[in-house]
Amino acid sequence: MGLKCRDCSKEYPPIIQYICPNCFGALDVIYKDLDKIDFNPEKISRRGKDLWRYIELLPIEDPANIISLGAGFTSLLKSSKLSNSLNLKKLYLKEDITNPTHSFKDRAASVAISKALEFKLNAVGCASTGNLAAATAAHASRAGLPCYIFAPVGVEREKLSHALSYGARIVLVEGTYDEANWIASRFAEEHNVGIVNVNIRPYYVEGSKTLAFEICEQLGWRSPDHIIIPMASGALLNAIDKGLNELKTLGLIDGDVRISGVQPEGCSPIVSAYREGREYIKPVRDINTIAVSLAIGNPGDGVYALRTIHRTRGTAVSVTDQEILGAVRDLARLEGLFIEPGGAVTIAGLRKMVEERLIEKDEEIVCLLTGSGLKTPHIIQHYVPQPFIIKPSIGELKKMLEVEKLA
Ligand SMILES: *Cc1c(COP(=O)(O)O)cnc(C)c1O
Ligand SMILES: [Zn+2]
Numbered sequence: 001m002g003l004k005c006r007d008c009s010k011e012y013p014p015i016i017q018y019i020c021p022n023c024f025g026a027l028d029v030i031y032k033d034l035d036k037i038d039f040n041p042e043k044i045s046r047r048g049k050d051l052w053r054y055i056e057l058l059p060i061e062d063p064a065n066i067i068s069l070g071a072g073f074t075s076l077l078k079s080s081k082l083s084n085s086l087n088l089k090k091l092y093l094k095e096d097i098t099n100p101t102h103s104f105k106d107r108a109a110s111v112a113i114s115k116a117l118e119f120k121l122n123a124v125g126c127a128s129t130g131n132l133a134a135a136t137a138a139h140a141s142r143a144g145l146p147c148y149i150f151a152p153v154g155v156e157r158e159k160l161s162h163a164l165s166y167g168a169r170i171v172l173v174e175g176t177y178d179e180a181n182w183i184a185s186r187f188a189e190e191h192n193v194g195i196v197n198v199n200i201r202p203y204y205v206e207g208s209k210t211l212a213f214e215i216c217e218q219l220g221w222r223s224p225d226h227i228i229i230p231m232a233s234g235a236l237l238n239a240i241d242k243g244l245n246e247l248k249t250l251g252l253i254d255g256d257v258r259i260s261g262v263q264p265e266g267c268s269p270i271v272s273a274y275r276e277g278r279e280y281i282k283p284v285r286d287i288n289t290i291a292v293s294l295a296i297g298n299p300g301d302g303v304y305a306l307r308t309i310h311r312t313r314g315t316a317v318s319v320t321d322q323e324i325l326g327a328v329r330d331l332a333r334l335e336g337l338f339i340e341p342g343g344a345v346t347i348a349g350l351r352k353m354v355e356e357r358l359i360e361k362d363e364e365i366v367c368l369l370t371g372s373g374l375k376t377p378h379i380i381q382h383y384v385p386q387p388f389i390i391k392p393s394i395g396e397l398k399k400m401l402e403v404e405k406l407a
Contacts, residue, residue: 001059003027003202006304014059016119016194018201026304027202028242029059034249041221041252049073051107051210057246058111058210059203065117067143071099071106072210076218076366081334082347086354090364092224094215095337101162102372103293103343104211104236105135109196111207113139116194123193125149127181129232130159130293131342131371136196137168148193150184152177156292159375176287178298197235205239212243215366216253223253225363226314228346228353230370231261231270232294234305240368241308258363260314261305262349264289264324264341270302274309274316281306290321290379293342293371315358319348327351328373329383338373 003012007025018027031037039056047053051072060066074096083091099106109132116124125148126136133149140147147168151160152175160170173180181198188195196204216223223244229237237259247253263271266289269281283298299305309316319327327347331337339347346367353359373380388403390396 001032001061002030004030016199018199026301029202029206031057031246034246035251037250039250039252041217044217051110051207051214054210054213057206057213059206060111060114060118062118065114067114067117067139068110069100069106069138069142071110071207073214074098076215077335077337079335082330085330085334086351087361088354088359088365089362091350092215092364092366093331093335093337093369094211094366095339095369096211097337097339097343097369097372099135101131101134101138102375103131103135103340104208104368104370105131106139107210108132108204108207109135109139112136112194112196112200112204113143113145115200115203116145116196117143119194119200121145121192121194123148123191124196125184125187125193126196127151127177127184127198128155128163129177129295130155131375132197133159133163133168133170134166137163137166140168141166148187150180150187152180152295154292154295156376158377162375176285177296178283197233201235205235205242208236208239209243209246211236211368212240213247216244216247221252223247223255223257224366225255226258226260226359226365228260228262228350228365228367230291230294230342230345230368231263231299231305231316232296232342233299234261234270234301236368236370237261237305238301238308241312257312258314259308259312260349260353261309261316262345263316263318264291264294264345265318265320267291267295267297268318269297270299270305271316271318273302273306279303279306289341291324291341291345292376293340294345315353317349317352317356317358319345319352323348323351325379325382328379331369332373337369339369340371340373340376341379343368343370343372
């Protein structure tokens, strides 16, 4: 195992480094003689139902360092009502919300914190748009490491309480996520800490990659035609692509997969670059969206996400807050899934792709649903009626039933 630059291909040993000293490109984990690794579906099928079933393709040398709360192996549900409403034939929903802290970030945190133990770091932390906070804090607590979280003041209070419950220290930065991230990276430079999505980022994204492995395993070791992914920094989208490429190299899947990304209109720097045919990202300063977990104005992996979307002939769309709320409602009412706005953007984006004929009717599509609605309970008030409040009397119950026309 080692690190390799995405841009100049220079290789490094597996150290604490995330930017190529040669060209400033991003570093990825690579596995020696990948095509010869014994990554056997039959053997994997007999293992525990969490992401560590893919251990051969995870960057940990000594399994004694593994910190697991059971993240991974979430359901891949076949949609029927929602797919009918969109006139699609094969739509799957990867409900990645039954993880320990209810978002896909548990995958990344589990791997990054295991690696922090392997590096013998004194503490861990993260820069967070909300969900990474609880994921990092929970796994840090399990590992017995102190945890420092840097977040912009605008992050949802519920998510902060969740992270605080595990004993994390939270630093709220009066500014944007990008400013919180900058402070976190300064902190990492001066202390012996692993900031999971900054200085040990190459290991962090390896956790997210397991979503691609799971989707293919759950389809019977084959790939779907198209995967639709929410984008903040663009890291998840690239991680999915990396996972698929590794399975291809191993000969476990063959087809080409279109990879598409969705952002909220109020913070869509990657989608604007795609739409305007640019190869670079113009950072967004005035951020305004209910999908707070996707609010990154200057996405670190944006340029790479753009390249992945182009190379795989995917597409990129942005969706309004109204469209996101519509998707949250549809997922709950048609599929029984309560998803947070940042996770539901993929369904809003799918609807737009169908309307704009960017999708073939018989494509086999997987939409990622990356965070639970329980993390943003306030958003339901936008689309549900208020509860009835009555006195404990038959008369009042009858009045209520009349209003509901149930009498
Ligand atoms: C973090 C997050 C993402 C993806 O973020 P990237 O920075 O692009 O990896 C997607 N959905 C939710 C709910 C998230 O919290
Ligand atoms: Zn380089």
